[in-house]
Amino acid sequence: MNCPPVYIAVFIHALAALHSPILAWARSQPAHPVVAVVSDFFCGWTQPLAAEIGVPRVVFTPSGVLGTARPVGCDDGFPVAFPAIPREPAFEWREISMLYKAYIEGLVEEQVGESLKQNCLWNLEGWGFVSNTFRALEGRYLDAPLEDLGFKRVWAVGPVAPDTDAAGERGGEAAVAAGDLSAWLDAFPEGSVVYVCFGSQAVLTPAMAAALAEALERSAVPFVWVVSGDGVVPEGFEARAAAAARGMVVRGWAPKVAALRHAAVGWFMTHCGWNSVLEAVAAGVPMLAWPMAADQFVNARLLVEDAGVALRACAGGAGVAPDAGELAAVLADAVGEKGSGARARAKELAADAAIAVRSGGSSYEDLERFVQEIQKL
Incomplete structure (x- = not known):
């Protein structure tokens, strides 16, 4: 994706146009009804979609738990501490998400900015989070529900990392073999x-x-x-x-x-x-x-x-x-x-x-428990 990162906000806004066709598809499946919606954290609009279908929504976050939990309510120019997160990390304005700064500084259209804000709020309304992480790496942030994730459950199922690609072309044609x-x-x-x-x-x-x-x-x-x-x-x-x-x-x-x-x-x-x-x-x-x-x-x-x-x-x-x-x-x-x-x-x-990802490992077991929870719906 060769474009300025601020355009990600526009993509998040544009993806919401999929709401109606997905809703129509879900309602056309009487023999195999949808029991849950699992969607990327950039797709917060699937929260009201799931509510219309009448099923829970689970947020998949390809980032770590800490990276997902860090709030974006920060003031320009001041170090901001997050006391609800273990070890109370603090960050400078330059370290804050570019998407949030684009919203605060008016670098995106108002409609797009409000869509970005609502996306984050909808994520906190979900049933829980599935995160591409594992306990040995982020255990301190998994031990108890985090306020900054709405006190929702997190299933840690990572690392979802690829095995070696012998051809070396994962993601595109390599410039060197x-x-x-x-x-x-x-x-x-x-x-x-x-x-x-x-x-x-x-x-x-x-x-x-x-x-x-x-x-x-x-x-x-x-x-x-x-x-x-x-x-x-x-x-x-x-x-x-x-x-x-x-x-x-x-x-x-x-x-x-x-x-x-x-x-x-x-x-x-x-x-x-x-x-x-x-x-x-x-x-x-x-x-x-x-x-x-x-x-x-x-x-x-x-x-x-x-x-x-x-x-x-x-x-x-x-x-x-x-x-x-x-x-x-x-x-x-x-x-x-x-x-x-x-x-x-x-x-x-x-x-x-x-x-972690082998049978009996922490991520393997979390994935098993997540599937079992879905099967109960």
Whole structure:
């Protein structure tokens, strides 16, 4: 989806047009009546839809519990603490959801903004939440119902993370073949390479890209840097990295899941989008957190402070260039002794994640209980 993130609010508003056709379809199924509606948290309009059908609605959240629970009632310019959430996290205005800021600052049409607000309120009216997370990662936020989720039940069924895609084309045609990338990585010692990727939405400004490039060169760590969309790389950097046989720049889609599971990849520099987080967790790879927007600041805090599987790379957010020297030091620390704790914890969490989705695991059991609850309806 190659468009400004603020357009997500427009998409949320537009999806509500599906209300009538889905309602008509549901009412045309007398032999197999609908017993519940399970829908994404961007589809809050399915709450009144479910009420019209006469069934409960369950909110599926592809984000973590903490990222979903963080309220959006914040005032510009002030750190805001959330006392109803364990450990009472506080966030700056720059760390607040871009969608909320677009609503408050009038960056979307009034009708779209009100639709966005109502979407959030409808989610709190649901029967419960199904979350792509697991107890070993977010147990403290699952132990008791959270006020910021309307005290509703949460079934933790994750990580819903893919197995390695041998072709490397999950999500699109890869710019580099998985086999070619693997062969390149084979030349490096175990855990020595930093994989750099900021997802499909975040695009580094020239200043951010310049700081990252300088940090990679100054730290001398081997790396794979995936540049997506309209991203830029400083002139001459790619050629110097190739000449030194120390770095690869991939322009376009890359086989991330396969790369993270390669033995040579020891760290993942990421924007902390939840899918990327779970892919790294499942692979046992610690992260260098560089959040940009949305729930990513919350996810970064969870990874660094709660889970201990990440180090902070940059905390400025979208458009803020880090100090190249400071970032180079973080990279050097990560691959050195100072990163040993996060590396060890990442391996432990990967084992916990694998256990969670097996028969008898916490997520497996939560999914079983959820299905049983649906069958009772």
